[in-house]
Amino acid sequence: MSKLISLILLLAVFSCANQEKSIKAEKHPNILLIVVDDQGYADFEAFDNSDPRVVNPNINKLAQSGIVYTQAYTTAPVCSPSRVGMLTGKNQFRWDIPASWGPGLPESVKTIAEYLKEVGYATARIGKNDLGRNFHKYDTREYPLKHGYDEFLGFNAHAHDYWLLSKDIKDRTPDPSGTSAVLGPLMHNYGEKSYSDGYLTDILTDEAIQYIKTERDKPFFLTLAYSSVHHLIHEVPQKYLEKYNAEPIENYNPDSMLAYGSHEPGSYSAYYDKYSRIGAINETDIRNYYLANLDCLDENIGKLLEAISNEGIDEETIIIYVSDNGGSPLTGANNSPLTAGKYSLWEGGIRVPMLISWPGKIKPGQTQTDYVSTLDILPTIAEISGVKIEDHTIDGINLFQPDSNRLLVWKWQKTWAVRKGDWKLTNTNENHWKSRPSNFYIKPIVNDTTLKLFNVKNDPGERINLANTNPEKLDELLNDYDVWCTKNIGNY
16 A cells, blocks of 8 residues: 555656646747848858858858748838838738838737737837837837837837937937938937947847846847848948958048038938948948948847857747848848849848747758748747737738748739749839949849739749740739738728
8 A cells, every 4th residue: 555655646746747847848938039121132141042252150050050941021122111010910001001111000900029918028129110100209109118018229210320329429410310310329218328339239239138138037028120231331340341341431420511412511311321322332342341231240149149048048049030121232232043122022122031040949950941921920929929819810820830822912112012832923113223233233124014923933033024924823813912902901
């Protein structure tokens, strides 16, 4: 009898131990979403077709630790609408009619951060916040603290000067707060944080590391949205300029109005406009500045990964890395072999670098060739974290279960596109540039608004228009697109 009692007690202890182990294994992971700005498709070393000049060991190490997605799409070819789609898991043109630069965020549409707060996450956003409306304002739905983030440190605009982050420079500048041309202190919760020195990419990393190190009794969701590699692309610390043989360009000075071709005293927008397009910087030099900027970003990713390792939370932290849209031809990005880039619905504008890493849970060294979307980030995170989504207008699916025949749709101003399986149909046309694109820009072979049909699996560069030889496929995709729009536009 005593042996039986001992066995029962032993089994009870074993059961409790296993239950505790199961609870620990099911603990909600930390989630780090890294969003970079305008990274070129060929500027991602993890891809087989990457530019040989791109050597980014830290981003590549992160890529090798998990799954690399070779056909990841954003919902728009520019930052504001693509970020809204990523944040909500919904095509932003459901409510943004016509599809514009500034979709905004309706009160009724929930974000990743709001879902995660409901299941006990601490939430923070560091870096860029740009949903296309209500720039620099605190008391609007578009401000991070109003759509699910507990903390925010960054800027609410298209871009921010990399060097000039002090209150002094803001006070001395007549136009410190545009939409693309912003300088001065960063917005910090409901106030500001001024930096008398330092470089923006370094500052965002340091602040993110400090957040990660903070002791708390909740898992965290941190969105780290870098401004690299967006304009002003030439603003890079000296050691990176030297590495890529790039000459330094003097930082903005409000006392040097005529140097920027402005008739307004101290205009920052004039400085921004001068150096945010090819002309003052030639096609060869712009690429060197871009590579220097990307190199700095890579080193900061390395610092971030080291901090996570030092904290001993590698296996408790899932990391998603993605670019907000295709590389910009005006910053020297390389989207090869894809056509065009940012601002267009050609593949170069909407197909982006993307990876997901979770040591101990995701097998390293994987490559996923099925197409996915940034819409999929929200439902994937939801499933991992135990969030129940009852909203039937979510457009994303689980990144770990891609559908090789799903329907993806895009609307961007007067252009649109649809993909299903290997096929893509679009009415998009050539961009109308205000200045020359870089040497790496692959010009589309067609420049009219007629329908164009491509097999993007075999022809990712969209060089062979199959519209005339495959009329049935064209009609099928056109019908799919029309049905989707009829059912979903205005429904969110």
